[in-house]
Amino acid sequence: MIAVKKLRALVLLFxxxxxxxxxxxxxxxxxxxxxxxxxxxxxxxxVQGPGPCWEECRPCPILPPPPP
Numbered sequence: 025m026i027a028v029k030k031l032r033a034l035v036l037l038f039x040x041x042x043x044x045x046x047x048x049x050x051x052x053x054x055x056x057x058x059x060x061x062x063x064x065x066x067x068x069x070x071v072q073g074p075g076p077c078w079e080e081c082r083p084c085p086i087l088p089p090p091p092p
Contacts, residue, residue: 064084069077 062084063081065079066082067077068080069075
């Protein structure tokens with residue numbers, strides 16, 4: 025009977041630790057700054073050998089203004 029109470033207390037303590045760690049992670053997470061820069065979708069492929077290509081969102085280059 026005592027072993028069951030100890031196990032229950034250990035499970036409760038573990039659950040509280042998980043909840044606390046999750047809350048701490050959510051509260052200290054930084055905000056995403058992807059909206060600050062324009063996004064250009066570019067195709068990225070491996071340099072050597074055949075392989076799958078994928079698209080990534082990269083900051084768009086800042087182009088100079090057109091000549092007058």
